[in-house]
Amino acid sequence: MAPSESRQFKRxxxxxxxxxxxxxxxxxxxxxxxxxxxxxxxxxxAWGVITKTGGTVGIAAAMGGSYMFFRNAAAxxxxxxxxxxxxxxxxxxxxIMGTKFRTxxxxxxxxxxxxxxxxxFDYTGGSLTGLFKDMNMDEVTRKEMLRAxxxxxxxxxxxxxxxxxxxxxxxxxxxxRARLTExxxxxxxxxxxx
Numbered sequence: 001m002a003p004s005e006s007r008q009f010k011r012x013x014x015x016x017x018x019x020x021x022x023x024x025x026x027x028x029x030x031x032x033x034x035x036x037x038x039x040x041x042x043x044x045x046a047w048g049v050i051t052k053t054g055g056t057v058g059i060a061a062a063m064g065g066s067y068m069f070f071r072n073a074a075a076x077x078x079x080x081x082x083x084x085x086x087x088x089x090x091x092x093x094x095x096i097m098g099t100k101f102r103t104x105x106x107x108x109x110x111x112x113x114x115x116x117x118x119x120x121f122d123y124t125g126g127s128l129t130g131l132f133k134d135m136n137m138d139e140v141t142r143k144e145m146l147r148a149x150x151x152x153x154x155x156x157x158x159x160x161x162x163x164x165x166x167x168x169x170x171x172x173x174x175x176x177r178a179r180l181t182e183x184x185x186x187x188x189x190x191x192x193x194x
Contacts, residue, residue: 009075023061025063063093067093083119
């Protein structure tokens with residue numbers, strides 16, 4: 001893409017987005033902590049969400065806030081919005097997750113792993129369908145095009161699966177009557193059709 005065709009970069013509020021990320025991931029951490037609290041073997045009570053498994057809330061909130069801050073701060077400093085910003089945010093957030101294990105290999109490993117996953121996800125267009133998706137085509141047209149590529153003629157389906165059991169191609173009733181007449185010797189021509 002030529003520099004004249006590139007989109008104009010818009011600066012982002014890194015602190016505001018980090019606050020929003022902290023609150024969202026903190027809420028998710030609170031939900032996970034509540035689940036952990038209900039699964040404990042001893043009765044720790046309702047406050048166990050904070051006292052017993054509250055570390056989950058803190059780690060999740062710190063991960064969300066740091067990811068959003070570093071991702072947007074890197075975008076503002078580099079004046080570009082690409083997959084490297086997500087990878088940098090993932091590196092910091094993964095490192096925070098690794099501190100829970102209190103070893104340097106865990107900090108480096110979780111940081112590198114989350115950086116790789118989030119960077120690759122952003123590189124492929126931020127979706128699991130991939131980067132090379134036609135933005136001018138609406139979703140209904142795209143799905144119809146995909147179905148048309150996989151559609152098989154009814155004759156091929158009948159040949160492979162056979163008739164009956166819900167598959168009734170043209171002329172099925174006549175062929176069925178002929179088979180029954182041949183097998184049992186009874187004339188089914190006067191029998192009503194279904």
